[in-house]
Amino acid sequence: MxxxxxxxxxxxxxxxxxxxxxxxxxxxxxxIAKGEVLGVVGExxxxxxxxxxxxxxLIDPPGRIAGGEILLSxxxxxxxxxxxxxxxxxxxxxMIFQDPLTSLNPLYRISExxxxxxxxxxxxxxxxxxxxxxxxLAEVGIPAPDRRIDSYPHEFSGGMRQRVVIALxxxxxxxxxxxxxxxxxxxVSVQAQIITLLKRLGREHGTAIMLVTHDMGVIAETADRxxxxxxxRVAEIGPVHDVVRNPLHPYAEGLMGAIPTLAxxxxxxxxxxxxxxxxxxxxxxxAFNPRCGYRFGRCTVDRPDPLPWRGxxxxxxxxxxxxxxxxxxxxxxxxxxxxxxxxTA
Amino acid sequence: xIAYILRSLAQGVLVLLVVAFIAxxxxxxxxxxxxxxxxxxxxxxxxxxxxxxxGLERPFPMQFVIFIGNAVQGDFGISYRQARPVSDLMxxxxxxxxxxxxxxxxxATVAGVGLGVYAAIRRDGFLANTVMTVSLVGVxxxxxxxxxxxIYIFAVELRWLPSFGRGQTVAIGWWTTGLLTExxxxxxxxxxxxxxxxxxxxIMRLVRSxxxxxxxxxxxxxxxxxxxPERTIEFRHALRNTLIPVVTIAGLQLGSIIAFAIVTExxxxxxxxxxxxxxxxQFADVPVMAAYLVFVATVFVIMNxxxxxxxxxxxxxxxxxxTLAK
Numbered sequence: 001m002x003x004x005x006x007x008x009x010x011x012x013x014x015x016x017x018x019x020x021x022x023x024x025x026x027x028x029x030x031x032i033a034k035g036e037v038l039g040v041v042g043e044x045x046x047x048x049x050x051x052x053x054x055x056x057x058l059i060d061p062p063g064r065i066a067g068g069e070i071l072l073s074x075x076x077x078x079x080x081x082x083x084x085x086x087x088x089x090x091x092x093x094x095m096i097f098q099d100p101l102t103s104l105n106p107l108y109r110i111s112e113x114x115x116x117x118x119x120x121x122x123x124x125x126x127x128x129x130x131x132x133x134x135x136x137l138a139e140v141g142i143p144a145p146d147r148r149i150d151s152y153p154h155e156f157s158g159g160m161r162q163r164v165v166i167a168l169x170x171x172x173x174x175x176x177x178x179x180x181x182x183x184x185x186x187x188v189s190v191q192a193q194i195i196t197l198l199k200r201l202g203r204e205h206g207t208a209i210m211l212v213t214h215d216m217g218v219i220a221e222t223a224d225r226x227x228x229x230x231x232x233r234v235a236e237i238g239p240v241h242d243v244v245r246n247p248l249h250p251y252a253e254g255l256m257g258a259i260p261t262l263a264x265x266x267x268x269x270x271x272x273x274x275x276x277x278x279x280x281x282x283x284x285x286x287a288f289n290p291r292c293g294y295r296f297g298r299c300t301v302d303r304p305d306p307l308p309w310r311g312x313x314x315x316x317x318x319x320x321x322x323x324x325x326x327x328x329x330x331x332x333x334x335x336x337x338x339x340x341x342x343x344t345a
Numbered sequence: 346x347i348a349y350i351l352r353s354l355a356q357g358v359l360v361l362l363v364v365a366f367i368a369x370x371x372x373x374x375x376x377x378x379x380x381x382x383x384x385x386x387x388x389x390x391x392x393x394x395x396x397x398x399x400g401l402e403r404p405f406p407m408q409f410v411i412f413i414g415n416a417v418q419g420d421f422g423i424s425y426r427q428a429r430p431v432s433d434l435m436x437x438x439x440x441x442x443x444x445x446x447x448x449x450x451x452x453a454t455v456a457g458v459g460l461g462v463y464a465a466i467r468r469d470g471f472l473a474n475t476v477m478t479v480s481l482v483g484v485x486x487x488x489x490x491x492x493x494x495x496i497y498i499f500a501v502e503l504r505w506l507p508s509f510g511r512g513q514t515v516a517i518g519w520w521t522t523g524l525l526t527e528x529x530x531x532x533x534x535x536x537x538x539x540x541x542x543x544x545x546x547x548i549m550r551l552v553r554s555x556x557x558x559x560x561x562x563x564x565x566x567x568x569x570x571x572x573x574p575e576r577t578i579e580f581r582h583a584l585r586n587t588l589i590p591v592v593t594i595a596g597l598q599l600g601s602i603i604a605f606a607i608v609t610e611x612x613x614x615x616x617x618x619x620x621x622x623x624x625x626x627q628f629a630d631v632p633v634m635a636a637y638l639v640f641v642a643t644v645f646v647i648m649n650x651x652x653x654x655x656x657x658x659x660x661x662x663x664x665x666x667x668t669l670a671k
Contacts (some may be wrong), residue, residue: 058569090572097570102563105582106662116581117571152661168571 003034003072005175005208006055011068011078013047013054013232017128017281022279024050024063026232029306031206032176037199039223039240040212041255047232048212052178054078055210056093058120073175080330091121094169098181104153110150110164112135112267114171121172135165136195140197158189159190166197173205180212216259231276231287238312248314251288286317294318296326346657346664353653357646362413364642368635369412373405389591400422419634425629431636434621435482440521441511442610447602448533449541454595457545461552462587466579468557479536492539492612499535507532509614520586540609544598551594555587562586585659592655600648604641 013025019157025047032038040048053059055070057077070078077088089095097103105113114133115126124132130149137145140163153161162182169177179198183191199222202209219226220240227237228249236249247253259269274291277283283290289299300318306313307320317323379392379401396402399422400411415421421431460476467473476520483491500508512528514521521531560583568578610619618637625633657663 056570059568085573086569086572088572089570095567095570097563097567099563100510103567105564105568107585107660110663116573116577120574135348156663167568167569171571321638 002030004071005034005036006032006210007069007074008051009069009071011054011070012066013049013050013059013063015063015282019061020280023282024232025054025277026282027068028232028234029068030227030234030237031035034175035202035206036225037202037209037223039226040210040220040229041081041214041216041219041226042229043214045231045276045279046229047264047332048214048229049180050232051229052095052180052210052212055176056089056095056178058089058095082200083132087121088115088188090161090169090174091172092175094177096162096165096169096177096179096182100158100165100187101185102167103165104155104161107151109152110156111243114149114164114168117168117171118271132171133167136170137164138162139201140167140170141193143166158186160191162186162190163197166194166201170201170205174207176208176210177202178210181214182211183212183215183218185258190217216244216256228255231282232279233287233315234313235264235288235316236312236314237306238314242311248309248312248319249288249316250292250294250318254291286315294326296323298323298326326328349373349657349663350654351649354651359648360646361639361642365413365416365639366409369409371635372408376448389404415650416639421639422632424625424630426625426630431632434633435618435636435640436519437521438616438621440616440619441523442603442606442619444523445533445536445540445609445615445617446599446606448537448542449602449606450599452537453541453544453548454494454599456541457548457595458588458591458630460545461549462556462579462584464549464553464562465556476549480546480549483542484550488539488543488608489612491542492535492609493651495535495539497614506534508535511616525574536609536613536615539607539612544602545596547598548591548595551591554585555590556583559583559586589656589659592652592659596648596652596655597645600645603644603648 008031009029011025011028012023015022015024026157028047028051030038040051042048050059050063054065057080059065065078068078069076072088072092080088104110111130111133114136115129118124118129118132119126122129134145134149137149141150142160142163148156153164156164166182174318177198183194183199186194195218198209198211201207211219213219223240223267225238226240226243228235228243228247228251230251236243236247236252238248243252245257245306251272254270254272258272260270272291277287285298285300285301285302286295286304289295292299296317302317304315304317304320306315309319318326318328321327378394379399383392383395400408403411419432421435423429424431424434435522459481461479464473464476496508498523501508507528510532511523513526514523514529515525516522516643523533560579565578566583568582569575573582605619606615606617607619607623609615611623612615618640621633625628625637645666
């Protein structure tokens with residue numbers, strides 16, 4: 001594919017702690033194409049945010065990239081020297097953080113922060129940068145940008161500040177934007193505005209967007225494809241509507257079952273029993289096997305590789321022909337596997 | 346902004362009034378000043394005359410009002426011991442103390458902030474750790490010991506610097522300065538180091554821990570994600586945020602440099618206000634003590650006001666008055 005913006009191959013991130021090596025990311029692979037929005041979901045600690053930090057090269061010590069490759073438009077960036085990586089940040093990859101209230105330096109006018117970023121990455125003079133900054137503010141929907149540009153961050157509301165943060169991420173027209181829980185700290189009504197804005201920017205500029213969130217509603221509304229992460233691994237990745245309606249991986253099924261719907265007839269939401277394993281003690285085989293209702297012998301021994309399946313990629317032995325009678329052949333779904341389990345029990 | 350400063354000013358005046366009252370009350374409790382001033386042979390009539398001349402016959406509140414009225418005009422009465430106006434004594438001693446204190450404050454702030462930033466940026470470096478260890482000594486050693494130690498090394502053993510006095514001074518109007526002569530400058534070195542060392546270590550440790558705190562903030566992470574160079578992040582984004590809490594502590598600490606140079610002045614026989622005060626205490630020279638007390642309070646009030654103004658300069662959130670977002 002020539003229009004692949006981001007390509008992550010078998011990425012591993014480890015944190016060396018006193019209690020041992022913590023595998024925050026363990027063999028994650030995915031691609032994001034130009035103009036595409038990839039949603040990354042999973043519970044806390046699944047490795048969503050660390051993946052984003054790894055891509056932009058901002059993993060805090062003692063964490064480090066232990067293996068794999070990250071390619072930005074075909075160029076490897078995970079092994080760049082720090083100074084060159086700094087030039088990639090902000091210029092080719094923009095990042096948006098969760099809390100717009102704390103993302104901006106409270107002591108500087110937003111004009112100063114915008115101009116600083118623009119002049120860092122382009123040859124524009126400060127006055128040209130100011131003109132560009134006003135354009136950017138207008139683009140992200142800040143009213144009267146030529147007046148508001150000289151305001152301080154505390155003079156904006158939360159939603160407006162997140163718009164400023166997005167403008168800052170857009171300063172150098174990056175190829176990729178990593179949005180780490182961009183709407184979590186905002187009111188629901190403002191959330192929708194920010195999501196609409198992100199979608200529009202991705203469409204108009206062809207920017208690839210990696211949207212990290214635990215909010216399935218946001219993913220369903222925004223993303224083209226979704227990657228479901230569990231214990232530092234990708235459990236399933238596929239087109240968003242497909243994954244939401246017909247999740248293949250038992251964990252994805254559980255996750256979708258836990259989404260409240262207004263039209264739903266079931267009174268109770270389905271919980272996934274148990275909790276995610278500690279990252280220092282991930283069980284052998286499939287990381288999800290202790291909580292999985294479809295577990296069989298192979299699951300506790302072999303680690304499943306992500307295999308293509310009906311346009312998805314699923315890391316589950318149920319979709320591996322080598323699993324023999326447990327293999328869910330064409331046309332069979334998780335419900336069939338359930339019956340099979342009951343019959344053999 | 347103006348209202349903010351006026352409010353600080355009003356608070357300062359209130360503090361000064363309270364301190365003046367305490368200072369004034371000393372006249373009541375530290376024995377009979379007349380007994381100290383006249384000889385054994387003075388007649389009852391002499392004593393009575395002196396009493397009236399000093400205004401000690403008037404009722405207490407009346408005396409306080411007069412005391413305040415005079416104090417505002419810079420008149421703190423007449424020293425019991427030296428029989429000269431207290432304001433003259435203070436004025437003679439003030440330049441010595443202010444020069445010492447200002448240089449110490451400058452030394453402590455510049456070196457303290459510089460070393461603190463360095464220790465924060467090179468958190469685990471060998472030099473940074475050494476600086477931190479030495480600073481622990483500075484925080485825990487008493488000032489007089491540092492002074493005596495410096496005298497022993499640089500005055501007694503190496504004979505580089507004088508161990509006492511101001512050296513030669515030059516008079517500019519009523520102000521005398523030691524900054525223009527070689528002996529005056531040499532004499533300043535040891536007292537300045539002694540007086541500033543504790544404040545230096547304190548400011549340094551404070552700057553370091555605040556800076557480490559700020560470097561963990563989200564907006565620093567976001568600045569990194571924007572590709573801002575690390576130096577710019579440290580000195581533009583982190584340092585200014587670090588300074589807000591540092592200014593509070595440092596401001597008051599610098600006030601105490603000016604106000605409580607007593608120990609250093611005693612160790613180096615520095616002819617400043619501190620040694621004047623020590624002598625005054627020995628002789629129960631109440632007018633001098635009272636004036637010194639009011640002086641110290643004034644210094645603190647002024648420092649506090651400066652700190653408040655610095656806040657506003659540093660932090661736009663305190664400025665207010667501008668149009669706010671809906």
